[in-house]
Amino acid sequence: MSAITVTIISLCIIFAGTTLGSALVFFFKKSFSDKTSNIILGLASGIMISAAIFGLLLPSIEQGKSIYNNLAVLPVVGGFILGGLFLTLIDLLVPHFHKHSGEEEGLDSKLSNQTKFFLGVTIHNIPEGLAVGFACGMALSTNNNALIFSALSLAIGITIQNFPEGAAVSIPLLEENVSKGKAFTYGALSGSVEPIFGLIGVFISTQLAIFLPWLLAFAAGAMFYVTIDELIPSSRKGNHGHYGLWSFMIGFCVMLVLELVL
Numbered sequence: 584m585s586a587i588t589v590t591i592i593s594l595c596i597i598f599a600g601t602t603l604g605s606a607l608v609f610f611f612k613k614s615f616s617d618k619t620s621n622i623i624l625g626l627a628s629g630i631m632i633s634a635a636i637f638g639l640l641l642p643s644i645e646q647g648k649s650i651y652n653n654l655a656v657l658p659v660v661g662g663f664i665l666g667g668l669f670l671t672l673i674d675l676l677v678p679h680f681h682k683h684s685g686e687e688e689g690l691d692s693k694l695s696n697q698t699k700f701f702l703g704v705t706i707h708n709i710p711e712g713l714a715v716g717f718a719c720g721m722a723l724s725t726n727n728n729a730l731i732f733s734a735l736s737l738a739i740g741i742t743i744q745n746f747p748e749g750a751a752v753s754i755p756l757l758e759e760n761v762s763k764g765k766a767f768t769y770g771a772l773s774g775s776v777e778p779i780f781g782l783i784g785v786f787i788s789t790q791l792a793i794f795l796p797w798l799l800a801f802a803a804g805a806m807f808y809v810t811i812d813e814l815i816p817s818s819r820k821g822n823h824g825h826y827g828l829w830s831f832m833i834g835f836c837v838m839l840v841l842e843l844v845l
Contacts, residue, residue, distance in 0.1 A: 586731050590719040590785060593738030594778040597715055600742035601708075601774025604749025608766045614758045615751075617821035623747040624818035625827035629834025630744035631711075631810045637842045638737030639714055639803035642721065642730070647796035658796035665797075666804025670710065670812070679703035697759055697769070704752050704773040707813060710805030711741050712777035716784020717798045723785065724792045736845040740838040741777075749774060 584592075615623070643662065647655030678689035680699035687699065694702075718734035753770030757763070788798050818827030 584731065584735070586719070586722040586726055586734075589722060589731050589735045589738075593715050593719055593734060594781045594785075596742045597711065597738055597745060597777045597781065598774050600745030601749040601752075601777070602771045604746040604751075605753040605767050605770025605774075607750040608753040608757065608763050608770065611754050611757065614755045618823040618826050620751070621818045621820055621823050621827035622830045623751050624814050625830025626834040626837075627744040627748050627751070628810050628814040628818055628827075629831040629836070630740050630838050631806050631814065631834075632831075633835040633838030633842075634714070634737055634740045634744075635803040635806040635810075637838060638718060638733060638740065639799045639806070642718070642733060643796045643799035643803065646721070646799065650793060650796060655796065658794075659800045662797040662800025663804035663807075666710070666801040666806075667808040669801070670707075670805050670808040673706050673709075674812075677702055677706055679706060697756065697761060700756070701752075701769050701773060703813075704748075705776055707809045708774060708776050709780050710802055710809055711745070712780030713784040713798075714802035714806060715741060715777070716781035716786075717788045717795070717802050719781070720785045720788025721792075721795050721799070723789050724795070732845045733842070736838075736841045739845075740841050743837060744834065745774060745777075 640659070640663070643659050644655065647658045651658060674688045676690060678687070678692040678694055678699055679702040680687050680696050688703075692699075715734070715738050718730075718737045722731040722734040749770045752773050753766040756766040756769060761769070784798070784802070788795055791798075815827075815831070818824075818831065820827075
């Protein structure tokens with residue numbers, strides 16, 4: 584497949600994954616049990632960390648050595664830290680609510696908890712869109728077959744984790760007496776930022792190819808931040824922490840298999 588075809592497919596499937604996952608709300612009468620929630624979020628965490636390492640950090644290191652030679656450590660480490668700082672800034676500014684922990688962050692506002700929850704999930708989907716966009720942009724810039732399939736692998740992995748993540752957005756809203764149709768809409772819309780920021784990532788990385796090591800590491804740092812800040816703690820609820828732990832291991836292996844196969 585050409586890099587353009589892979590880019591189009593990648594941007595479509597990451598949104599489709601969240602939408603299909605959100606549609607699971609129509610098959611539930613109540614929210615998840617702690618055990619089920621831990622499994623879903625643990626799986627998503629493992630895929631996120633694995634995707635950040637194999638789909639973003641390793642290519643960042645390779646591109647960094649190719650472009651910056653002995654100074655490759657600067658874009659890789661610097662970009663990674665900047666990705667975390669970017670999400671920290673968003674957390675400080677945008678009012679949002681983490682349903683699993685009950686924690687509120689951002690500036691004071693009079694928004695409802697439902698809206699804050701939606702914003703919390705939505706802003707944490709931004710790094711995933713950027714990650715796919717940067718990876719596809721790298722493939723477009725180099726037209727290297729290995730990088731083309733690496734971008735596709737990353738997109739498939741994020742799509743797989745978006746499916747349970749979409750469900751984790753829509754189904755808990757049932758506890759707030761939100762209708763299933765509205766809960767589905769919230770879930771689907773939370774994933775809409777991914778193809779949007781994916782396109783932004785493609786544009787930036789194709790126009791500024793010399794900064795690819797920075798951009799890839801930036802996306803990896805942002806994904807690490809989201810996973811450690813929200814997903815992993817939320818996968819340890821109740822007395823079922825080991826379900827989240829082993830789901831993390833399985834999720835990590837899912838992405839690892841994708842990298843090896845593609």
